[in-house]
Amino acid sequence: MTKIDQILEMMAEIAPKSLAEDWDNVGVQVGDTNQQVKKVLIALDLNKDVLEEAKSNDCQLIITHHPLIFNGIKSINSQSECGRLIMELIKNNITLFSAHTNLDIVEGGLNDYLAEKLNLTNIDKLSITDEKEYYKLVIFVPENALDVLKEVLYKNGAGHIGKYSHSGFSIKGKGTFKPLADADPHTGNKNEINEVSEYRLETIIAAEAAEKIKRKIIKAHPYEEPVWDLFKLENIKKEIGLGRIGYLKETKTLGELLEEVKEKYSLEYLKYSGHKNKKINKIALCSGSGADFIKTAAFNGADLYLTGDVKYHEAQLAEELGMALIDFGHYGSEKYVKSLLYEKLTEKAKEKNLSNINFFKSQINTNPWNYC
Numbered sequence: 001m002t003k004i005d006q007i008l009e010m011m012a013e014i015a016p017k018s019l020a021e022d023w024d025n026v027g028v029q030v031g032d033t034n035q036q037v038k039k040v041l042i043a044l045d046l047n048k049d050v051l052e053e054a055k056s057n058d059c060q061l062i063i064t065h066h067p068l069i070f071n072g073i074k075s076i077n078s079q080s081e082c083g084r085l086i087m088e089l090i091k092n093n094i095t096l097f098s099a100h101t102n103l104d105i106v107e108g109g110l111n112d113y114l115a116e117k118l119n120l121t122n123i124d125k126l127s128i129t130d131e132k133e134y135y136k137l138v139i140f141v142p143e144n145a146l147d148v149l150k151e152v153l154y155k156n157g158a159g160h161i162g163k164y165s166h167s168g169f170s171i172k173g174k175g176t177f178k179p180l181a182d183a184d185p186h187t188g189n190k191n192e193i194n195e196v197s198e199y200r201l202e203t204i205i206a207a208e209a210a211e212k213i214k215r216k217i218i219k220a221h222p223y224e225e226p227v228w229d230l231f232k233l234e235n236i237k238k239e240i241g242l243g244r245i246g247y248l249k250e251t252k253t254l255g256e257l258l259e260e261v262k263e264k265y266s267l268e269y270l271k272y273s274g275h276k277n278k279k280i281n282k283i284a285l286c287s288g289s290g291a292d293f294i295k296t297a298a299f300n301g302a303d304l305y306l307t308g309d310v311k312y313h314e315a316q317l318a319e320e321l322g323m324a325l326i327d328f329g330h331y332g333s334e335k336y337v338k339s340l341l342y343e344k345l346t347e348k349a350k351e352k353n354l355s356n357i358n359f360f361k362s363q364i365n366t367n368p369w370n371y372c
C-alpha cells in the first residue's frame, strides 16, 4: 500500500519546497500524511465543488496549485469558507497539499510547460528569484560496496549537473580504523587497527537534495559509521527564477500569434495590446498574475509578453515600452497545472513501481470569471 508521504516525496522531486517564494505557503495544508492513499485529485484551487468531487471519487489526497491557507489563521469554524473547507477535509480524512510558486519556478514546471507549448527555443528565466547552491560530496566506501553506493547516490539525484547525470570521480586507497569495545563492525577485528581497501568517491549534489542523500547514505553504506564530507561549492551556482523568455523559430506577426495562442492554450477569449502587424520574435511569459514583470520583459528585449490579471495602466505601460501584450488569464495560464502534475506524477509512480495509485484531474472549472 502507498502512503501519502510517498506521494509527497514525489512532489518534492517535481517541485522542491525550497524553490517557493518567501511569502508563499506551500506544502501540507491540512491532514495526516501517514495514511494510506489510493486516489489523488489534482486541482488548481480547492473550493466546495472540488472537495465534493474528491469525496465522491473516494480520494484521500488533493493536490492544488493555490494554497488554501495563506495568512495566519486565528480560528477554524463554520463562519468562513476556509474554515468550512478545513473542517470538511478533516471530517472526511482528506489531506490537502499545495505546490505553488515552487511549481512555477522549477525547471520543467508550469512556466516551462507554457513556453514549450509555444515551441520557444533558447528558453531562459525571466526574473531571477534565487541562486541554487551545490555541494561536493566526498565519501569513503569499501571496494565491494562501491557500485551499490554509486547506484543509490545517482538514482537519488547526486551527480546531476546541467545536462549531465552520473558525474563522479573515484580513487582507490587504504582506510584505517579500530573498532572499540561496543562497536559492531561490518569488517575487521575489534580492539585492533584494521586496514581496508577503500574508494574515495566524489560527486556533486544540489543543496535541496542533501537531507535525502544523507538518509540514503546511512541506509545503503555497509559501515556502522560511514565517513563522508559535504563541501559547499562557491564556483557552481544555478540561477532560478519566475517566468520564461525565449525565441520563436521564425518571426511571426502579433495577429498570427493571437490565433496561435488561443489554439495552443485552448482559450476562447484573450485580451491584447499592440498592433496586429507588429513583428514578434522574442517572447516572455509568466503564469498567473505577472504584470509586475512587464518592465523586466521589455528590458530583456521581449517583443511580446503573455501573462494574466493585467490592469488598464499596466497595459498602457507595455504600450509605452513598445512591447505587445497578451492577457491570457490567470485561470487560462494556470489550468495546465492539472495536466502537468498528472503527467509527472503518473510517470514517477511508474518509475517507483507504485501500481495501486490513481491520479485524477479535477473536472471543476474554478475560474470565477465568465465571458459573454
Ligand SMILES: [Zn+2]
Binding pocket: 066, 288, 289, 330, 334
Ligand atoms: Zn495563480
